[in-house]
Amino acid sequence: MNAPAALPTDFLAAVEKLIPAERRFDDPLSTLAFGTDASFYRLIPKLVVRVESEEEVVGLLKLAHGARVPVTFRAAGTSLSGQAISDSVLIVLGDNWNGREVRNGGAQIRLQPGVIGANANAILAPMQRKIGPDPASINAAKIGGIVANNSSGMCCGTAQNSYKTLAGLRLVLADGSVVDSEDQASVAFFRQTHGNMLDQLAELGRITRANTDLAAKIRHKYRLKNTTGFSLNALVDYDEPLDILNHLMIGSEGTLGFISAVTYDTVPDHPHKASALVVFPDVETCCLAVPVLKQQPVSAVELLDRRSLRSVENKAGMPEWVKALSAGACALLIESRAASQSLLHEQINLIMTSIAHFPVEKQVDFSEDPAVYNQLWKIRKDTFPAVGAVRQTGTTVIIEDVTFPIERLAEGVNRLIQLFEKHAYSEAILFGHALEGNLHFVFTQGFDDPLQVARYEAFMQDVTQLVAVEFGGALKAEHGTGRNMAPFVELEWGNDAYQLMWQIKRLLDPQGILNPDVVLSEDPQIHLKHLKPMPAADEIVDKCIECGFCEPVCPSNGLTLTPRQRIVVWRDIQAKKRAGIDTSELEQLYDYQGVETCAATGLCAQRCPVGINTGDLVRKLRGRNADNTRAATWLAEHFRTAVQGARFMLHVANGAHLLMGTRLLSKTSAALTNASKGRVPQWSSATPQPLQRLHLPKPSPQDQRPRVVYLAACVSRAMGPAARDQEQEPLLDTTRTLLEKAGYQVIFPDELNNLCCGQPFASKGYAEQAEQKRQETLDALLKASRGGLDPIYCDTSPCTLRLVQDLADDRLQVFDPVRFIRTHLIDKLDFEPQDAPIAVHVTCSTQHLGEAQALIDIARRCAKEVVVPEGIHCCGFAGDKGFTTPELNAHALRSLKDAVQVCEEGISTSRTCEIGLSQHGGIDYHGLVYLVNRNSRARAAAAP
Missing domain, CATH: 3.40.50 (Rossmann fold)
Incomplete structure (x- = not known):
């Protein structure tokens, strides 16, 4: 159904009563930011609602059902096929969807939809168990999306996906009704209220099973990895209607209901593992080895074609021999896991013996060494971002996801490569989960030119015909149908199965309000509409593929914007400016949500597939607004005075605390901070007392102990313990005591009170002053360490990082507390x-x-x-x-x-x-x- 031009007034009024204002968003910045997912589609929602309880979901669905307002559910927004966007109401998960319950020693786990997949596995790890699905996005993807998309991954296959490991489900249907398959009272009540729906599901199952041709086709299709359309296997695998309903929800992409909780049967997570890389001379030989390996004790077999290997051959740490591989080479990355090391070795022997008769161009033998193991998997994991990193600005990265019957895998690979050449996708690479015949191909695509859109349309017509018709494969193996493949569901499944899917949709969502045009659509061109623009914004972030992998580590996630959203909005601002559109409202909102509330610590870069540090963009923007250059320069040149000023301010705060007490000072301070827009720092009971005058002993020429240069950071020199702290010894004194206990003579650099790593200046956008202070400090450390002869201990890790990043002078050995204790103290202490x-x-x-x-x-x-x-x-x-x-x-x-x-x-x-x-x-x-x-x-x- 089409979204209304505006949401009904009565509906909005009812939503306002149900959801507090701070969890409703309809401003242009928020709707744009929330409207973006990892796919190459974009819709802008008219309203975004952050829900914190099942009761709120029920209330919203009842309102939407009554007003015929379309709604879409969003978990992490890492899906790739356009199934998590909306031009109507977008419902996103708040903090209170993070519940988990481990059962039977880890044999089962019940999870709410907001739990990140990797966190679920971390909970199960002590029991050597894990959830079955293992998507590449598991560090960001949430359980709600993993279940709704029937996500799988490298080791999961079809045996361990959500459909196969489902033990229980709690769901909310389109009319707001709730049923929990693990609660007998809930089931009994649902049978009373929705008996007709259950009867019709049971009848659909009977009709499907009686249609022997259709039933056989369904069983055949699900021997392959397949997420195209609804999970019709539920109709042939189960005859109890509630079981059918639960399993139809798996892979339904939010089009049939809301998944409120899921119980998984977990799978073993064996502690011993080893990997090998075997490069074959051609695709045919490589693919012939796959059925052989499928009979062996392997946990994963990843195929990489020559193009994908070439995309990473120049990356740091890659073996030199990768560059010399022949043009037709094709590799298998093989992993085996076992409960014991001896069993692992037995498995390795079986695996290598089974493929010993195949000709091999290059081989890295099985290794349990984490360094070798991780390097091999780095080859596989770096292929996708390698394409993203070299794409033209303004283009997007598309990753398609198909399945070929394994016996025709070689032919399928070669035919896909021919299509790359036919449609001029010279940069395209191909890799995938070989055991399932599941191939991913990655290419770059521009959508700002009708000719480019036409090229993409022609390419997809050829791909769908090749995979679905000629090979009888699956157009979506694990990424979900979404908008991307909705027009081709009938092509793959045939009319009988397609009409069966529509019957299911109309039975469970008669108003058509749940995620319209996803999985099933009456618009044959839906995959070519609402294509996401990727305009140039700044070279720092232009390579962003908007995957959302950065979001879980961002401290402002849920407060204002995430790194992905900061980039999305900045792209939009820049595009609008070039088009002559007024951006003043957006920029005003962005100043606080995008710039002011960014911590700029760069954890996003560690999660980003292409290494983007959004904090670098924010610091650059702060630099444009940094209008106190003269003051910054003066402070850099008189840093001793700045430290003394900090001590004085702490003295004042400490005195105010003595006079006013904790509660009154906290309240007054918060009001002043808010009124001054952060210019007056906020006091709390944890605010440090000022450190008194430093006592820095001079080194003795007679002291024969090994020397360590101690760089006490400016915060350590200004801040003592808080008044409430039970530990009242300053950090500087405790550090010196520990170093001397380990047998070191502690040396302080000259002019310590004037030294600074530059971080306070860099974080405010004063790059020149920051580098000036950093270089002064490095010069002082070089002198104090006798030209780098002595190690340098810095007591604050952010300062250490600032000093060692891009450090050109390899004479300096600068250590943070952790590394110094690890390398210099542990062997000297009991x-x-x-x-x-x-x-x-x-x-x-x-x-x-x-x-x-x-x-x-x-x-x-x-x-x-x-x-x-x-x-x-x-x-x-x-x-x-x-x-x-x-x-x-x-x-x-x-x-x-x-x-x-x-x-x-x-x-x-x-x-x-x-x-x-x-x-x-x-x-x-x-x-x-x-x-x-x-x-x-x-x-x-x-x-x-």
Whole structure:
């Protein structure tokens, strides 16, 4: 059905009563931002609603059903076929959809739709179990989307997808009715109220099973990976109508109902694994090996054609021999997993023996070494982003997803390559899950020219004819039908099956309000409409493919915008400006939502397939608005005064606290911060006291101990413990005590009070002053370390990261606390772990430095129980954002207090992060050195 030109007034009034204003969005920035998913389609919703309960979903659906208003559900927005966009009402999930319940020692898990797939697996990992589906997007995709799309992946195949591992489902139908298959009372009530619907489903099942040709076709189609159309196998696999209903929901893409909870039968997650890469001389030989491997104990077999190997051959760490492979080479990346190492070795022997008779051009033998293993999988995982990284600005990356019968895989691969050449997609690459005959092909496409759209249309006509008609394959194996393949469902399935799907749709959604034009559409051109523009915005972000992988680690996700949304809106602003359209309203909204509330710590770059740091764009935009250049230059040249000023401000705040008390000062400070738009920092009970005058001893020429240069960060020099903190020793003193305990002579660089890594200037957009301070500090460190002879210890990880990024002078050995303790102290100390649990916050900079696991490992030497809160990646304090934009810090840490209930103390490696963590966690957070110092003693010298 078509969306109305405007939403009915009565409907909107009813929604306003149901959903608070802060969770309803209809402004131009929000609707554009939320309207974007990972596909190459775009619709702008008229209203976005963030729901926090099933009751709200029920209420919205009842209202929509009564007013005939189309609605679309959105989980993570990582789907690729246009199934998560709307030009009517878009319903997105809030925080309260994260419930999980592990059952029977991990044999089952019940999940709400907002749980990220990887988090579900992390919960199951201690039991060596996992959920069956393993999509490439599992670190971002949510359970609601994984179930609704019947997503699979590299190891999942057809045996472990959501359809096959479904144990229970709770769903909301289009009329707002709820049924939970695990609740007998719910089922009984649903049978009373919806008996006619269930009877009709049962009848459809009987008719389908009685039609032997159709039933045989359905069974054949689902021996392949297939997500084209509805899951008609439900009609032949089950005769109980509620079972049919539940399994029809799998892969229905939000067109039949809302999935409120799902129970999975989990699958084993074997701890021992090994991988090999075998390169065959041609596609035919490669594909002939696949059926042989399918009979062996393999967990994954990934095919990579020569084009995909070529796309990554120049990447850092790639073996040199990849460049020399022949033009027709085709590779298989093989993985095997087992419960024990001995069984794994047996499996490897079986696998290699089975393919020993095939000619091989190049081979990397099975390896259990994580470095080798990860490098092999990096080849596979880098292929898709490699195409995205080299595409022309203004084009989009399209990844198609088809299945060929495995016995015709070689022919299918070659025919696809011929189509690439016929339609001039010279950059296209081909890879996929070989065991299932499931191939992905990636190409770039522009949609700003009618000729380009016509080329795409002709290409897709040829692809659909090839796959669905000539080969009897599936047009969508795991990415869902969406809008992309809706016009071709009948071509693949035939008229009988197609009409059966429409019967199901009209039975379960008689008003047609659930995600119209997705899976089934009466518009044969729907796949060519609402194509997403990808206009140039800034070279920093022009390679963004809008996949959404960045979003789970962004601290402003759910407060304002995510990195993907920041890029989407900035693209739109730039395109409108070029077209002469007024963007003042958008830019005004963007100033706060896009720029002010970005932490700019760059965790998004770690998740981005093409390595985009959206924080770089934000810093650039801040630089354009940085109109206090003279003041920044003066502060850079008189940094000692800036540190003294910070101490003075802390003195004032401390005095105000003594006079006013905690509650009144907190309230007054919050009001001042808000009124001044962040110019007056917000005080909290975790705000540090000022550090008194530093006492920096001079080195003694007679001291023969090994030297370490200690760079105390400016925050460590200005900030002492908070007044409420049980630990009142300053970080500087504790650090020096620990270093001396390990046998080091501690050296401080000259002019320490005037040194700064430059981060405070960089975060505000003053790049020139930032680099000036960084270089001054590096020069001082080179001198203090005697030309790089001595290691340099920096007590704050963000400062360390700032100093070592793009460090040209390889004489300098600059360490953050984690790396220095790991490499220089552990072998000099004996540890006595404490009984009290400890909470660990891994800062953004620690993650960038690659020391996240090392931090956790060190904490485990010091405490018997270590708690790493789920879902907190960046605390959002971001230097001074916790003072000036406190809502960002509060939002990022909104789940912290519940997560650390069993702990009395937390640790981190950034003094400013610890302020926000202490405030919102309800426990004191300290530097890592406090924990290490308290739970270690100097190791006794070995006897001669």
